[in-house]
Amino acid sequence: MTIVRSGTTAGVALGDTLEGVVVVSSLMSLTVFDVTVRSVAIVVLSAIAVWFASRGRTKAQFKPAMVRVDRRPVHLYKNPNRDKSLRSAGFLGVTSVAVGICLAFFVSLLVAFLYSSLTGSLGG
Numbered sequence: 001m002t003i004v005r006s007g008t009t010a011g012v013a014l015g016d017t018l019e020g021v022v023v024v025s026s027l028m029s030l031t032v033f034d035v036t037v038r039s040v041a042i043v044v045l046s047a048i049a050v051w052f053a054s055r056g057r058t059k060a061q062f063k064p065a066m067v068r069v070d071r072r073p074v075h076l077y078k079n080p081n082r083d084k085s086l087r088s089a090g091f092l093g094v095t096s097v098a099v100g101i102c103l104a105f106f107v108s109l110l111v112a113f114l115y116s117s118l119t120g121s122l123g124g
Contacts, residue, residue, distance in 0.1 A: 020042070
């Protein structure tokens, strides 16, 4: 969008507005037949792409691979003791309070900026 400035007033160029109207009207004038033809074309082109992607594979490549599974129990996780649980809860609480304070600060700055820009109350 082109903005034309003349003196202290700003406006949108007439040509850009007309181009936007033409684009919107061409999108709104699509018929069911147009949309159906485009959908069928997408499906056909997708099928061709799948055919090209799978064309170079041999039958052995489509066969599922056999994986050996060991069923012995593996102890990867150990329940934390009480001290670790309390420390983690404390860090989580302090972190959430700090993030909440920062978020509230930034939201208040954003609201103040929007209010001042909409009402023009801070001069300028």
